Each structure stands twice: as structure tokens, then as C-alpha cells.
Amino acid sequence: MSLAKPAMRGLLGKRLRFHLPIAFALSLVAAAAFKYGVTGPRKQAYADFYKQYDTTKEFNNMRDAGVFESVRTTGE
Amino acid sequence: MLHLTTGRVGCLLSKQAVVALTGSGARMSSHGHHEVSDSVDMSQPMYWDRLDTPLPDRPWKDVLDSTDKSLKQKEKGPWTALSKEEKIALYRLKFNHTYPEMKRPSHEWKTVIGGMFIFFGITGLVVFWQGHYVYPPQPPTFDEEWQAKQLQRMLDMRTNPIEGLSSQWDYKNKQWK
Numbered sequence: 001m002s003l004a005k006p007a008m009r010g011l012l013g014k015r016l017r018f019h020l021p022i023a024f025a026l027s028l029v030a031a032a033a034f035k036y037g038v039t040g041p042r043k044q045a046y047a048d049f050y051k052q053y054d055t056t057k058e059f060n061n062m063r064d065a066g067v068f069e070s071v072r073t074t075g076e
Numbered sequence: 077m078l079h080l081t082t083g084r085v086g087c088l089l090s091k092q093a094v095v096a097l098t099g100s101g102a103r104m105s106s107h108g109h110h111e112v113s114d115s116v117d118m119s120q121p122m123y124w125d126r127l128d129t130p131l132p133d134r135p136w137k138d139v140l141d142s143t144d145k146s147l148k149q150k151e152k153g154p155w156t157a158l159s160k161e162e163k164i165a166l167y168r169l170k171f172n173h174t175y176p177e178m179k180r181p182s183h184e185w186k187t188v189i190g191g192m193f194i195f196f197g198i199t200g201l202v203v204f205w206q207g208h209y210v211y212p213p214q215p216p217t218f219d220e221e222w223q224a225k226q227l228q229r230m231l232d233m234r235t236n237p238i239e240g241l242s243s244q245w246d247y248k249n250k251q252w253k
Contacts, residue, residue, distance in 0.1 A: 042239065049238045058234065061247070065232035 125173045135170040144169060 121133035234242045
């Protein structure tokens with residue numbers, strides 16, 4: 001009938017010493033994953049799109065499709 | 077007063093639900109209390125089995141017979157003189173359930189899940205009836221033809237050409253990429 005006395009003090013400290021480094025590491029991983037997985041490719045996609053974007057050509061395409069109210073389609 | 081209300085509820089619900097409702101409530105000792113079975117005198121010290129409050133105001137067994145009384149006398153001496161059975165008997169005089177007994181699992185979850193599903197089903201029927209009898213006619217914007225024209229206009233306008241809708245459309249071959 002003699003058990004070891006359980007830990008009575010330092011319980012929060014012990015938990016923090018274990019969990020805080022893990023929390024920090026996981027947060028950094030999450031941030032890095034987002035930066036390299038989402039924002040990086042997105043910025044690249046925008047850059048690539050506008051590299052070969054011909055404004056006039058696109059405008060004329062849209063105009064011919066008839067979506068503008070201020071400009072009539074060519075040949076009207 | 078607690079017993080009064082749960083007793084009333086017991087008439088309406090199943091026994092299982094009543095057990096669930098009285099799960100963590102205070103209980104009267106079944107041992108020799110000269111009271112009307114339904115009511116609890118809240119002005120007297122009470123006994124309870126609670127996980128969070130381990131030591132109730134009074135012991136479980138108040139009315140001791142002669143064997144219990146002699147045991148209590150023996151308790152006043154050195155405890156090393158008590159046998160294991162006597163220690164357990166003293167515990168059982170003082171408490172109704174042990175902690176493992178208090179924490180014993182019950183079948184309540186089946187009632188809960190079953191009740192949940194019953195209400196989901198009733199809600200489903202209500203929603204179906206509503207869709208048939210209450211909703212007004214659908215706006216024209218939901219028609220197949222309208223939706224097709226809408227999509228064509230969005231592609232013509234080049235909505236989200238970089239990462240969104242128009243980026244998935246092949247304008248040369250007039251099809252999805």
C-alpha cells in the first residue's frame with residue numbers, strides 16, 4: 001500500500017517546456033509552407049501573366065465579344 | 077426538491093433518461109432515513125457522490141447498528157490494528173461509491189445519439205415539406221440556358237484571368253484547359 005508520491009509542483013512549467021518549442025516550430029513550419037506554397041507561386045503566376053500581356057489585343061477581344069457599354073464592337 | 081422534479085420527469089421519459097438526469101445529483105442514503113421518500117431536507121447536511129468535491133458534509137451511513145458502532149469504536153484506536161476488511165467496511169460506511177464506481181461508463185450515449193438522429197430525421201422531413209409547399213418559384217437565373225449565357229459572358233469579360241476562372245479556359249481552342 002505504498003505508492004510513489006506524485007509530482008505536486010512544477011506541472012505547468014513541465015508542460016510548457018515540452019509544448020512551447022513544438023508550438024514555435026510548428027508555427028514556423030506553417031508560415032514557411034504558406035510562403036513557399038501559396039504566396040510564392042501566386043506572385044510568380046502574376047509576373048508570368050503580365051510578361052506577355054498585350055493590352056490592346058485583349059481589349060479588342062473583349063470588345064468583339066460585346067461586353068462593353070462604352071465601346072461598340074468593331075465593324076458596327 | 078431535486079428528487080421531486082426528477083421523479084415527475086421520470087413519468088414522462090424512459091428510465092434510462094431519468095438515470096442520466098440524476099447522474100451527478102445529490103442522493104439520499106438508503107440507510108434508515110425517516111423521511112418522505114420524495115422530498116429532501118436541504119437544510120440538513122447532505123451526502124453526495126461527486127468527482128470534483130470528494131468529501132461530503134455527512135457520511136453515507138448515518139444510522140449505525142451495533143456492529144458498525146463497535147467498528148467505529150475500534151477506529152478510534154491505532155489504525156494498524158484494523159484488518160483489511162475492517163478498513164474497507166469503514167470506507168463503505170463513509171462513502172457510497174468509490175471513484176471508479178462513480179466514473180463507471182453508462183449506456184447514456186446511445187440515448188443521446190439516438191435522440192440526435194431522430195431529430196435529424198424529423199428536421200429532414202420538415203425541410204422536405206418546406207421545399208415542396210413553402211418555397212416560391214425559382215428565379216430565372218437558375219435555368220440551364222441562363223447559366224450557360226452567364227458563364228460565356230464571364231469568360232468574355234476575362235474574369236480572374238491569372239489564377240481563376242478565365243485562366244482555365246483555352247481561348248484559342250474554345251474549351252477548358
